[in-house]
Amino acid sequence: MTSTIAQTEQKIPTGTWKADTVHSSVAFEVPYAVATFSGDVPEFEASLEDGTLTGVAQIASLNVKDENLQAHLLSPEFFDAERHAEVRFEGTNVTRDGDKVTVDGEVTIKGITKPATLHGTIVGPAIDHFGANRVGFRLETTIDRTEYDMKWNMPLPNGEPALSNQVTLKADLTLVAQEA
Amino acid sequence: MRVLAISGSLRADSNSTALLRALREEAPEGVEVELWQGLREIPPYDGDEDVVPGPPAVDAFRELVREVDAVFFATPEYNSSVPGALKNALDWASRPMATNAFRNKPVAVIGSSAGAFGGVWAAAELRKVLGAMGARVTDAELAVGHAHEKLDDDGRLADDDVRQGLGEALGTLLAEVAPLHAAA
Numbered sequence: 331m332t333s334t335i336a337q338t339e340q341k342i343p344t345g346t347w348k349a350d351t352v353h354s355s356v357a358f359e360v361p362y363a364v365a366t367f368s369g370d371v372p373e374f375e376a377s378l379e380d381g382t383l384t385g386v387a388q389i390a391s392l393n394v395k396d397e398n399l400q401a402h403l404l405s406p407e408f409f410d411a412e413r414h415a416e417v418r419f420e421g422t423n424v425t426r427d428g429d430k431v432t433v434d435g436e437v438t439i440k441g442i443t444k445p446a447t448l449h450g451t452i453v454g455p456a457i458d459h460f461g462a463n464r465v466g467f468r469l470e471t472t473i474d475r476t477e478y479d480m481k482w483n484m485p486l487p488n489g490e491p492a493l494s495n496q497v498t499l500k501a502d503l504t505l506v507a508q509e510a
Numbered sequence: 511m512r513v514l515a516i517s518g519s520l521r522a523d524s525n526s527t528a529l530l531r532a533l534r535e536e537a538p539e540g541v542e543v544e545l546w547q548g549l550r551e552i553p554p555y556d557g558d559e560d561v562v563p564g565p566p567a568v569d570a571f572r573e574l575v576r577e578v579d580a581v582f583f584a585t586p587e588y589n590s591s592v593p594g595a596l597k598n599a600l601d602w603a604s605r606p607m608a609t610n611a612f613r614n615k616p617v618a619v620i621g622s623s624a625g626a627f628g629g630v631w632a633a634a635e636l637r638k639v640l641g642a643m644g645a646r647v648t649d650a651e652l653a654v655g656h657a658h659e660k661l662d663d664d665g666r667l668a669d670d671d672v673r674q675g676l677g678e679a680l681g682t683l684l685a686e687v688a689p690l691h692a693a694a
Contacts, residue, residue, distance in 0.1 A: 401608035405644035412614045482641070 347505035349376035361494035369394040383421040407482045439478040463507035470500045512578040518585035518596035525657035526584040532667035536677040555601045575611035587632035618650035618683035628653025650679035
């Protein structure tokens, strides 16, 4: 992880931590034709509480660079935001090995819940320049979107599908300790 | 609850239109099935004319789709695909893309043909088009082959299996409308 904090801690922090969403992001990447298409979901909440890492994103806030594309992604062919407002992750087994972290849990998209394991890095906890105690997570996992009833595709001239079924979900979280 | 029934055929003795008249008879209490009469009035799509306000017939169609709870299509099959007049009306209705009247609208599609296959290719293509427009395309399916043989001399549906299939397709469509009404 890119960080200004020296890595000294070795444990998953206890207590209650909530995301500073200004300094956090939730995003996705999916191979599309010859490149990678990406977007982010700016409205979300995340917390680490008693060893459970939870994230809930409001999918209607999904942000891509074209309004028609956004509308397609929110339509019943993809997220069906009208009926399923939230994308959710809940991880109950958070393990740390130095700056490496693994979170076993479940991803819920379009009302469908499947197991998923997030991999990534962790930094801190550390006290920031305003005195707040922060811990950083940089996590990702890859899901098969067809398992969440998102099956749209379009064949390329060579017969290959335009859009990959493999979608990488990414979360870059700054969590701040809450006072007891 | 209002269901707009759209026939893909303009022909007076259309099998598709006859199926939609029968559909109206299968509607449960509290469900009003309206047969759309405006297809002939929709002009050929022209981006230069796609402004606000649009052609009156187009604006009326868009408004009607917004008002109803669901849309039920019965399409014939022309050259293995959707009839041009129907596709043209949907091309108008799909604009502006991000906020078009069909977005999230529950829709059902059935097909019919004089041949044996019942318009399955046209129905599949119509579902694809509606999905691309952002409609909530239901799993309702009915392929009425040899459709003209299933109407009596007055053009009324005279086949109990088809009539049952219509009722089931309508039920599938209405089930997709219900969650929204329950949440309201």
